[in-house]
Amino acid sequence: MQVQVSVIVAVYNEARWIRRCLTSLRQQTLVGLEVIVVDDGSTDGTAAICDQYAQQWPQTFRVIHQSNRGQGPARNVGIAAAQGRYLGFVDGDDWVEPTMYATLLATAERSHAQIVVCDVRKLYVATNRETSLQSLPAASDHVDIAAYLKYGLNNAYSGNKLYARNCWTNCRYQPMVYEDLDILLDMLSRCERVAYVQQPFYNYYKHAGSTTLDYTNPRLFDIMTAYRDAVAHAAPRYVDAVTYCVAKRILINLATPGFIDYLAPFTELIRGLATAFKASPSVMNDPAIKRILYYATQPTLPPYLICTVQNWLDSWQTYSRGLTVIMPKTGQTPGQIKARPDAVKRDYWQLQGLFDHGGLLVLGPVTLQRPFGQLRAGGDVVVYRGERCVVLGAQPQSPLVFELCQRLLSGPQSLSQLLTSIKTQPQQWALVTNNLRRVAVTHWVH
Known part of the structure; x- marks a missing residue:
């Protein structure tokens, strides 16, 4: 029997949901359906459940086991193994209605569409609610692709679509989160015809552990x-x-x-x-x-981090992308501080690096628990734990950093004392702190 549709299910540690997913595929009314399950290195018993389905219904299910590589690469393995004239994708914690693939295939054959779209029913576990919105105002065998790209719902989602195999000739998922968004708008823009079935055939299960709902990830x-x-x-x-x-x-x-x-x-x-x-x-x-x-038009601090203590760096690097760690350059020590402690000289050169490059200067131990994009959004910023400054952020050529350098050179105070005085004696710094953001260590750190 010719395989009409190959459905690819990439799974990783989804033992709680995978039976529901695979059962919904076994119940499809379409003749000529194959299900390729790519077990992406599961460790929670998912693999055994998938094997059970393949053993009991070998005419429908195939299982491929591999080490964990991520959902995009796992789907790519399924694409390479698929035999169907059309492809579909289902996430292991979702499920589909029994007539989904028969209906989408019939529409594809009738309309000669390269992609057929259906609606999505979203089930939100945390709030115990569901939504089922229409992707476009009316069903169509010839969708206005520009309108779908601009106004259609779920246009960058893989699961609610049936694809002609040639859509994937030169396309593969990237090893990333949002792998659907990365590829599907491009794919839709290259289609000659897209069709739409106005039925919520795909059930999208949004549980609390979803990567895209964890904004600290x-x-x-x-x-x-x-x-x-x-x-x-x-x-x-x-x-x-x-x-x-x-x-x-x-x-x-x-x-x-x-x-x-x-x-x-x-x-x-x-x-x-x-x-x-x-x-x-x-x-x-x-x-x-x-x-x-x-x-x-809004300013951001340059993506540079100055930090001379190695064990403070880990969480800053974990919660950033494209951030460059720079070590401050040293030169001839100014005469005013030659006799002062090494810590003062270190602070001076760190300030010089911040003045030249801009960015964030880490002055105390801060263990992040989420990205710090708020800190870099804007102009100069000081972050305090109590009265102690633990992070100083600045634009290049910052008047505040220049003033800190001058006061460090001319007086007995340390950089830590100067930064504390910005908080405790703000009137002394009024000329260079007009737009300064003063932030307390709050929810974004431990």
Whole structure:
């Protein structure tokens, strides 16, 4: 029997849900369905459950075991092994309605569409609610692709689609989070025809442990790469629609409280895409979306970190992407501090490095528990634990850093004492701290 549709299920430690997923696929009404389960190094019993299905229904299920490589690479293994004329994807903690693939295949055959889309029912475990919104206003065998890219729901989601095999000839998932977003807008922009079935066939189970709901997870930096790739790789005839979609999505991210910890990277992303946004008629003609260009004008501290204590660095590097650690250069010690302790000389050269490059200077032990994009979003900043400054952030050529250097050279106070006085005696620093942000160590550190 010819395989009509190959469904690829990439799984990792999903023993709690995988039976429901595989059972929903076994119950499909489509004749000629194969299910390729790629066990991506599971350690919780998932592999054994998958093997049971393959042993009991070998005509439907195949299992491939591999060491853990991530969902994107696991899906790629399934794509390479698939025999079907069409491909579909289901996450191991989701499930599908019994007629999903029969309906999508019939639509693809009738419409000659390269991709057929259906709606998604989302089930939110934490809040015990569900949503089922229509992706487009009406079902269609010939969707307006530009409109779907700009306004359609779930357009950058893999599971609610059936793909002609040739969609994947030159496409593969990247080893990243948001691997769907990275590839699907590009793929849709290269289609000649897309069809839409207005039925919520795909059930998306949003449980509390989801990576994309854990905003403290530094893997979420991948969303920046996905947005850049989407705009850079879009087919010319739909680059306006893809750019509009990306701008709209970024604004939604910025309005999501959890993403505040990524504010500086988002600002830098927008600055890098500003030319594309300005070249997009759809962005520029929509006042609500055009306001994204406001962020391109906002300052961020340069992505440099000055820290001379090695064991303080670990969490800063864990919760960043593209941050460069620089060691301050030393030269001839100014005569004013030659006789002072080595710690003062070290502080002077650290301030010189901060003055030259800008960025963040770590002056005390701070163990992060989430990204620190808020700290880098804006101008000069001091972070206090009690009255002690543990982090000093500045723009290059900062008047505050210059003044700190001068006072360190001219007086008996240490850098730590000077920074404490900014908090306790602010009137003495009024000329150089007009726009200074004063931050207490709060939720973003242990």
